[in-house]
Amino acid sequence: MTSSAANVTRLLLDWRNGDQHALDALMPLVYDELRTIAKRYMSRERSGHTLQTGALINEAYLRLVDKQDVVWQNRTHFFAIAARIMRNLLVDHARAKQMAKRGGGALQVSLNEALVGGDPEVTVDLLALDQALSRLSEVDERKCRIIELRFFGGLSAEETAEALGLSEITIKREWLKARAWLFRELSGAEAVHGEEE
Template sequence: MTEITTLLRAAGSGDPRAAEQVVEMLYADLQRLARSRLRRSGELTLLDTTSLVHESYLRMHHGGDLDFADRKHFLAYAARVMHTVVIDLVRARQADRRGGEAMHVTLNTAVADTTPQSDDELLRVHEALQELATVDARLAQVVEMRYFGGLSEAEIADCLGVTERTVQRDWQKARLFLAAALK
């Protein structure tokens, strides 16, 4: 058992110092996830990498349930929290302006490989992802880990307990579903 796994288990048992140590040890990985997430959202957020990492940490810390099996599960959860932070920020901005000068852009079938260009588009992708989760939760997890978390197929396969080929097939299915949902 690695030191991080031991600390994650201690954090899951309620040790606040262990949770802080995990974040300190994985800070570079969290920065990488945040950089990947912000690069995908372009100029849609006012957050920088550090702000996104810190806001995500606060949400994870206040969420309470920090019981993770290992480093990869923690990073997958962190990617999901970062996604939520960005979506919440976009929704707050949308609530302020209610669509005023928002540009409407239609996505093509390469939805998973492109960057959403507007708040509306980012929200449409999020809603399509939620719809996908109701149809097949694993497909939604693959999208979140790959697209929002920047994890490799091997890391996703290890985290979900499936083969890399299964992750590849799930990625293809998810892309097709999202493309159809966003038309």
């Protein structure tokens, strides 16, 4: 066990016990570890094999969390943080690309412009998704978590279930409902926006 593992385990516990500062302290630790692993992979495997985001998070978890002292809530919180980091990273990236396109300056984000993803059919406006997700989290934190873990964190349904301590069936159902909600928000169809906030 490394000292940072002890530290991360302790902070996870604190966070679970309601200490919000613990989260502030955790973020950079987890970020650093994710970055270290990612860098190592990228220097080792210059071409061909790519590092999957989900695999990266799993490895970081194994390295950073003290298994002696593990409770599933720790696992949940750890994965939540990692997925949140990935979400921020991707959204920032999308925002930067968009700003570059517009010559910068404009902070207002136009939906549907920043596009990420190779397959045109599954092209998603990450910035709009990010915003919709933030709205969703206000009424349904769990669904937001699931989307973060699966979509941004690249975890499978099974891994997500394990990370959250929920059954796979629940995850799948929640996922479908959250996805429907987000799809409606992003496609702008028939949404009953009148009662938003």
